Each structure stands twice: as structure tokens, then as C-alpha cells.
Amino acid sequence: MEKQDQLLMKKQNKNLVLDIIKNKSPISRTEVAKVTGMSPTSITRIVSELHSQGFVRETELVTSGVGRKATLLDVCRDVLYTIGVEIDKLIIKIGIVDYVGEMAAWLSIPRDEAESYDETLMKVNRGMRDLIEKHQLPFEKIIGIGVGLPGSIDYMNGLVKVSDQLKWKHARLADDLKRLTGFDVIIDNELKMKVIAENFKGMARDSQNAVLVGIGSGIGAAIILNGEIYRGDSNNAGEIGHTVIDPTGNVCNCGKIGCLATYISEGAIIADSKKIKNIQSIDEVFAAYRKRDSWAINIMDRTTTYIALALSNILCLYNPEVIILSGDTIEKLPELKGEIERKCELYIWEPIKDTLKVVYSGLSNQGVVLGAALQVQNSLLDLD
Numbered sequence: 001m002e003k004q005d006q007l008l009m010k011k012q013n014k015n016l017v018l019d020i021i022k023n024k025s026p027i028s029r030t031e032v033a034k035v036t037g038m039s040p041t042s043i044t045r046i047v048s049e050l051h052s053q054g055f056v057r058e059t060e061l062v063t064s065g066v067g068r069k070a071t072l073l074d075v076c077r078d079v080l081y082t083i084g085v086e087i088d089k090l091i092i093k094i095g096i097v098d099y100v101g102e103m104a105a106w107l108s109i110p111r112d113e114a115e116s117y118d119e120t121l122m123k124v125n126r127g128m129r130d131l132i133e134k135h136q137l138p139f140e141k142i143i144g145i146g147v148g149l150p151g152s153i154d155y156m157n158g159l160v161k162v163s164d165q166l167k168w169k170h171a172r173l174a175d176d177l178k179r180l181t182g183f184d185v186i187i188d189n190e191l192k193m194k195v196i197a198e199n200f201k202g203m204a205r206d207s208q209n210a211v212l213v214g215i216g217s218g219i220g221a222a223i224i225l226n227g228e229i230y231r232g233d234s235n236n237a238g239e240i241g242h243t244v245i246d247p248t249g250n251v252c253n254c255g256k257i258g259c260l261a262t263y264i265s266e267g268a269i270i271a272d273s274k275k276i277k278n279i280q281s282i283d284e285v286f287a288a289y290r291k292r293d294s295w296a297i298n299i300m301d302r303t304t305t306y307i308a309l310a311l312s313n314i315l316c317l318y319n320p321e322v323i324i325l326s327g328d329t330i331e332k333l334p335e336l337k338g339e340i341e342r343k344c345e346l347y348i349w350e351p352i353k354d355t356l357k358v359v360y361s362g363l364s365n366q367g368v369v370l371g372a373a374l375q376v377q378n379s380l381l382d383l384d
């Protein structure tokens, strides 16, 4: 074996052992050896390395078998922290997450629709520093920042190609935020960050094939195929908002006619409502729906029909075991759930329907932040 390969294998083994301790703790060395198929000697060596690096600690003794004592292993949750950030049109959310994915600190700051790119970045930096100080978290244990935002994102190069919601174009977000904060920064589309959190501890926990759909100011999806995020060629896989569903329909802000987003997004709902009432916000539409105003019921009835159709199309394309619905529209108007389910019953193809689970995100408003912070661990943590 080449020296390079040996080093790589050593690194992979170390990652594997740490992953198992993290996911199955408390666990004994013997059990780790059994799960990995590695020799007890290798496990002892790797565990002692991880112990001296601060990742693993020994916990209580338990009796194993015939009166023998075994020491159990656990991970140290405060060995490192990562920062997750969500930047949305009207809000910035910041969370600091520990090594086992628990939120150690949380803050949300309003964002002005008209504020500049630099102003938003400054807010993120200030908010993050306030949070670290307030919770007295050790700076040197923070390994990086992950940012989730709406739009088409070149995650490899840390570039926001375009974000209609934030009105940003060709922004070198990762570099700019690194310069400002001093931390390494990774970025990605918000739903792709969120699906990581769903896969780690949410409704798609340990799922190999899952789809997360976000419905709010826009509509989009993030797809996990065979246990990994499916990105497509340019990280735009899942952008269902711009699938055309009616070539004679409404004009979309992307320049095309009849995109799905023009029937489902908050902006589209408000625009249609304005034809009848002097409506300024989505909350007013939802309030009218609750009051059973017929115009609001009709508009939302059309919306849920298009949501169900979109779900049915996604299901035929990817055949996931679970589809998670999330986003402001469903959180603000949970009454829609029953409507969507009833229409799914009509539109979803029989062979798929039997095994499929349609569920709702339980991560509330923290999903993107949590996923972004977890992705920092996945991408930036180097055990050497």
C-alpha cells in the first residue's frame, strides 16, 4: 500500500470510530471494535488519540458479562462549536451549535428589505460576536460559519450566483464574510442546509431517500438520494418553483411564463388578492381565509391544488420514502395541512402512495441554522 493511501485509511478509520461513538454513545471499546470490524488494538490506539484531542471521554463503568467491568465512551459535546446563519428577506437568524448538534445559543435580527449587502454582513458579524460574548463561548473552539440563503448558490466557490429574494447577484459571500469575521465560511441554498438537519435529527432521520419542500416567499425542494444531497450539475436540482405548469399562465420574475412559483409563492398570493381587496401582507390574506371570506378561500384552494400537484410530480421523479413539507405558508396557516393531504390523496400515483409518508418539519424556525452549522462540521472538521 502506498504511504498516501495508508494515511487516508487511517484518517477514515478515525472518522468512522468517532462517528460511531457519537451516534451510539455510551458505548464500550469492545462494541466499537465489533461494529467497525477493526481489531481491539486499533480501537484502543484510535480512542486514545481522540481522547487526547478532547473529542472522547470515558464515562461510567458497567458490568459486562461475567463480572467484568467495561468503561464506556462518550463524545465531549463542548469540544467544538459551529455557527449557523440563515439570511432571509426580512430576518437574519444566528445559532451556535455544539458538537452533538444541540443549539447552545440563538439570536434573530430583523433585516430590512432595502438594506445593502454590506449592511447585512455587518449585522451577521455583530450578532455573532454578541452571541459568543453573551454565552461566554470560547472563541478558539469555534471552527467556522455555515450560511443558508435562498437562491442559486455555487457552494464549492462560496458564491451567490443570484438570490431574487435578497436581490444579490454574483456576491462572493464566503470570502467577504471570512474577511469580516476571521472564520472559515461555507454557504449553500437554505433548503439544502435544512435537509441536512432533517436528515440528522428531523423527520428524515437516517433516511436514504427523502425530499424537503419549502413553501413560503418562494417554493423549492432539497433532495436526498441514496443518502446524499442530490445537487445536479450546478447545484440547482430541486428548484421546482421554476418548473412551468401553464404556458399561458402568469409572468414569473425569472422572465418565463407560468412557473409554479407564480401560483404558490406569498408574492403571487398577495398579487392575486390585490385584484379583489386592498391587501398589503400575506397575514391579511390568511386572516381573511380564517374568516371564511370566499375570495381568500378560492385563492388558497387554488394554491393547495398546485402544491399537491407539485408534490405528486416530485414523487414521480424521485420516489422518496418521505416528503417533508416546511416553510412559512404552512407554519402560519396550519389549517392548510388537511386540504393538502386531501388533494394529495387525489393526485398521488397509486404505486407510490402505499409506502410514502407525507410529514411536516418539526424543526420549526431553526432548521436552516442547525443544518448550516452541522454542515460546517461535515466540511471543515479535520481530525488531524
Ligand SMILES: [Zn+2]
Binding pocket: 241, 242, 252, 253, 254, 255, 256, 259, 261
Ligand atoms: Zn420562474
